Each structure stands twice: as C-alpha cells, then as structure tokens.
Amino acid sequence: MTNEFPQVLTIAGSDSDGSAGMQADLHTFFIRKTYGMSVLVAAVAGNSYGIHAAETLPLAFIDQQFEVLADDFKIKASKTGMLSDAALIGTVVKAYQTYDFGPLVVDPVITTKHGAQLLENEAFKALKQQLLPLATVATPNFFEAQLLTGRTIQSEADQASAARDIQALGVKNIIVKGWHHQDDQQEVADYVLLADGSDFWLRHSYFDTTHINGTGDTLSATIAAEIAKGQSVANAIRTAHDVTTAAIASEIAVGHQFGPINHWAAQSVN
Numbered sequence: 001m002t003n004e005f006p007q008v009l010t011i012a013g014s015d016s017d018g019s020a021g022m023q024a025d026l027h028t029f030f031i032r033k034t035y036g037m038s039v040l041v042a043a044v045a046g047n048s049y050g051i052h053a054a055e056t057l058p059l060a061f062i063d064q065q066f067e068v069l070a071d072d073f074k075i076k077a078s079k080t081g082m083l084s085d086a087a088l089i090g091t092v093v094k095a096y097q098t099y100d101f102g103p104l105v106v107d108p109v110i111t112t113k114h115g116a117q118l119l120e121n122e123a124f125k126a127l128k129q130q131l132l133p134l135a136t137v138a139t140p141n142f143f144e145a146q147l148l149t150g151r152t153i154q155s156e157a158d159q160a161s162a163a164r165d166i167q168a169l170g171v172k173n174i175i176v177k178g179w180h181h182q183d184d185q186q187e188v189a190d191y192v193l194l195a196d197g198s199d200f201w202l203r204h205s206y207f208d209t210t211h212i213n214g215t216g217d218t219l220s221a222t223i224a225a226e227i228a229k230g231q232s233v234a235n236a237i238r239t240a241h242d243v244t245t246a247a248i249a250s251e252i253a254v255g256h257q258f259g260p261i262n263h264w265a266a267q268s269v270n
C-alpha cells in the first residue's frame with residue numbers, strides 16, 4: 001500500500017545557511033507531513049551574520065520548472081517567497097494563471113528582519129497589482145504591511161487598518177504579523193482578517209532570542225501545507241501560528257549571530 005501525501009509547492013529562493021527561504025519551507029512541509037516540491041527562482045549567499053549576495057535564475061529555466069511539475073503532479077496548494085524583481089513576479093503570475101497549483105499563499109518578502117532587501121523597489125507595483133490579487137492568503141510582516149499600504153503602524157487599530165487596505169488589493173485572507181523587536185516587550189500580536197470580513201488576533205508571549213531566521217517562511221509554508229491537507233484557512237493560520245511559536249520557543253545552536261528556529265521542536269504540534 002502506498003501512503004499518499006498532499007503535494008505542496010514553494011516558489012522561492014534558496015538561503016545557503018538553511019535557516020530561511022526554500023530550505024525553511026521544505027523543513028516545514030516535511031514536519032507537517034506533506035510532500036514538498038520547489039520552483040527555485042533565486043539564491044542568496046547567507047549566513048547567520050546576514051545576506052552577502054543574491055542572484056536570480058534565468059526566467060526561461062523558471063518557466064521550465066513550472067511546466068515539468070504541472071505535467072506530472074497534482075499540487076494542492078502553493079506559496080511564494082523571495083521574488084527579486086518585477087520580471088520574476090510576472091513569470092510567476094503567468095505560470096500560476098496557466099497551471100493549477102491550488103490556493104496560493106503569498107509571503108510578500110521585501111526585506112529580511114536584519115535589513116537585507118530581497119525585492120527591488122520597482123517591483124512593489126507588480127507585487128500589489130499582479131501577485132497579491134491571486135492570493136488566498138497573504139502574510140506581510142509589520143514592515144511589509146507598512147510598505148504595502150503607506151501607513152505607519154503604531155497601534156493595533158493601525159495594524160487592522162493595514163490588513164483592510166491589503167484586502168482591498170484583492171487578497172482574500174490576510175495575517176498582518178505584529179511588532180517583535182523590543183527588549184522589554186511582553187507579547188506579539190498578529191491580526192487575521194478573513195475573506196468573509198470576520199477577524200481575530202493571535203497572541204503569544206515575546207521570545208527574547210536571536211534565533212528567529214525563517215519565522216515568516218515557516219508560518220506561510222505551514223498555512224500552505226494545512227490548506228493542502230484540507231483545513232479551512234482560519235484553522236490553517238491558527239496551526240501555523242502554533243507551529244512557528246513552538247519552533248521559536250526552543251533554540252538550536254547553529255551559527256554565531258542570528259540563528260534558525262527549531263523545526264524539530266514544532267513536530268509535536270497537531
């Protein structure tokens with residue numbers, strides 16, 4: 001007898017230190033008991049001190065990866081990560097409109113939390129006008145939500161308003177992740193706005209740790225994996241929050257400065 005695993009796709013960049021990007025997505029798909037596939041679009045030379053260089057793959061080769069996957073597999077859900085520039089966003093949008101890769105989770109990766117810019121400024125328009133309208137779920141962090149909306153987020157009301165602005169771009173469901181950069185912080189609050197207009201907050205105590213590379217990838221990859229398994233969007237987002245916080249709660253000793261989160265520690269989340 002063969003075990004059938006839901007097949008999930010990440011369209012993302014490789015981060016050489018394994019902490020974020022496609023590597024974090026594939027770790028996540030594995031622990032959520034889904035079969036992960038990947039369209040590699042870019043690669044960064046990164047370590048725990050930061051990102052030192054980035055390259056984008058040729059668009060024709062990216063097209064070919066989409067084509068061969070569509071020829072063979074039944075992908076139930078997909079997610080995007082680092083997409084570099086407007087031409088690459090255009091290629092991904094075209095492939096997504098040509099083939100059936102299931103509901104799309106867009107992690108609008110603009111900069112890493114340590115300040116490396118992974119999307120050119122000129123690509124914001126393509127992100128907002130072409131890619132985000134295809135999203136079943138978008139997962140901007142605090143900084144990305146401000147850049148996408150032009151708002152300054154200083155309160156929970158501002159965070160909720162930013163989510164509504166992003167929904168107005170055509171995104172069905174949104175999680176606007178909260179601020180988590182302060183020594184004396186007590187809590188992190190993520191705001192979720194669903195397609196039917198209902199909303200809720202996901203709150204967790206703040207972990208004062210330098211091991212938080214790949215949190216956004218893990219959250220968005222879990223959402224895609226859970227949707228592929230048939231969960232509702234709301235439950236997929238709740239599970240993703242549990243998985244990500246479990247992985248942040250327990251450090252692994254990898255790297256000298258900003259390290260990865262611990263996917264093994266998150267394996268016990270149901």
Ligand SMILES: Nc1ncnc2c1ncn2[C@@H]1O[C@H](COP(=O)(O)OP(=O)(O)O)[C@@H](O)[C@H]1O
Nearest residue numbers: 113141177180188205206207212215216219244
């Ligand atoms: N230090 C922290 N303590 C608690 N939760 C955190 C911390 N850092 C990130 N998170 C959680 O991790 C998830 C990913 O958020 P974030 O790190 O903002 O994404 P990104 O990687 O896109 O910047 C969110 O649910 C956020 O609340």
Ligand SMILES: Cc1ncc(COP(=O)(O)OP(=O)(O)O)c(N)n1
Nearest residue numbers: 013015020021112113214215216217
């Ligand atoms: C190749 C690549 N893609 C994305 C990231 C950033 O990942 P993300 O989880 O959104 O952000 P951090 O938590 O790492 O800030 C990356 N570093 N490399």
